[in-house]
Amino acid sequence: MQLANKTALITGGGTGIGKETAFLFAREGANVIITGRREAKLKEVAEEAKREGLTIDYLVSDVSNEESCKRAVGYAVGKYGRIDILFNNAGVLFAGTTHETDAKTWETIFDTNVKGTFFMSKYAIQNMLENGGGSIVNNSSVGGLNGFPGLAAYTASKGAVTLLTKTMAIEYADKGIKVNAICPGTIETPMVVDEFLGKVEDRTAAEQFLLSLHPIGRFGKPREVAHTVLFLCDDNVGFMTGNMISIDGGWNAR
Numbered sequence: 001m002q003l004a005n006k007t008a009l010i011t012g013g014g015t016g017i018g019k020e021t022a023f024l025f026a027r028e029g030a031n032v033i034i035t036g037r038r039e040a041k042l043k044e045v046a047e048e049a050k051r052e053g054l055t056i057d058y059l060v061s062d063v064s065n066e067e068s069c070k071r072a073v074g075y076a077v078g079k080y081g082r083i084d085i086l087f088n089n090a091g092v093l094f095a096g097t098t099h100e101t102d103a104k105t106w107e108t109i110f111d112t113n114v115k116g117t118f119f120m121s122k123y124a125i126q127n128m129l130e131n132g133g134g135s136i137v138n139n140s141s142v143g144g145l146n147g148f149p150g151l152a153a154y155t156a157s158k159g160a161v162t163l164l165t166k167t168m169a170i171e172y173a174d175k176g177i178k179v180n181a182i183c184p185g186t187i188e189t190p191m192v193v194d195e196f197l198g199k200v201e202d203r204t205a206a207e208q209f210l211l212s213l214h215p216i217g218r219f220g221k222p223r224e225v226a227h228t229v230l231f232l233c234d235d236n237v238g239f240m241t242g243n244m245i246s247i248d249g250g251w252n253a254r
């Protein structure tokens with residue numbers, strides 16, 4: 001039980017990477033609270049966990065709203081006394097080149113991916129400082145390290161997450177709070193399978209193109225990302241902070 005007696009708050013835990021991480025953390029003994037906007041998805045996870053003999057708690061919360069983030073942190077602290085782990089995982093992706101992206105799309109992406117990470121961290125850190133430490137993992141992307149044509153607002157938002165991660169890591173390095181980011185390549189989740197590939201004109205061509213970016217020759221599984229997040233939250237991995245961890249089948253090594 002790598003996370004016994006730890007409390008973990010996971011945003012966007014109703015689907016994809018967040019859901020898989022919630023299950024892994026619960027199996028490792030953590031008190032887990034997941035958030036998201038769709039109650040039905042969160043409830044499904046809680047019920048699935050119950051059938052496995054696990055407890056995953058949930059709260060409907062929108063990361064783009066500061067009050068909602070404050071409430072989510074307050075809920076976790078009220079119920080479990082403290083927050084040890086924050087996984088800033090909630091995110092949205094809408095495609096578009098720079099000249100095609102409208103202001104509303106840009107704002108939605110930044111409000112979720114950047115402001116959400118900032119708001120949640122702001123309130124969780126206040127509790128972590130009181131408790132003498134914690135671990136924050138931000139879900140960036142390979143798009144937070146490299147340009148990707150056709151994902152102008154998304155890559156810009158993930159670039160912001162990357163640098164916020166580095167700054168937070170330095171700000172709290174001597175306070176026992178480590179802050180790292182993960183940079184996944186293409187992972188088989190609803191965001192990619194339904195949202196991104198579901199909206200392109202030629203799905204097969206798009207899949208082949210994405211596959212060609214991954215020397216490993218396949219897409220990643222949410223489980224593989226979850227295990228990396230667990231590694232980063234391990235107290236034995238205490239000297240790692242301010243890092244961008246690629247989980248990308250070799251994409252970034254090219």
Ligand SMILES: NC(=O)c1ccc[n+]([C@@H]2O[C@H](COP(=O)([O-])OP(=O)(O)OC[C@H]3O[C@@H](n4cnc5c(N)ncnc54)[C@H](OP(=O)(O)O)[C@@H]3O)[C@@H](O)[C@H]2O)c1
Nearest residue numbers: 012015016017036037038062063090091141186187189191
């Ligand atoms: N899949 C990939 O290839 C890939 C690659 C690199 C990075 N990522 C990052 O991984 C993270 C998780 O994505 P995923 O791939 O697992 O896709 P996903 O299944 O679509 O998960 C995204 C989650 O974020 C939640 N969310 C969106 N907006 C929110 C908001 N305003 N407040 C609270 N929750 C919100 C969604 O739930 P609700 O809609 O119910 O709110 C959903 O559960 C994202 O940050 C994404 O950018 C994914």
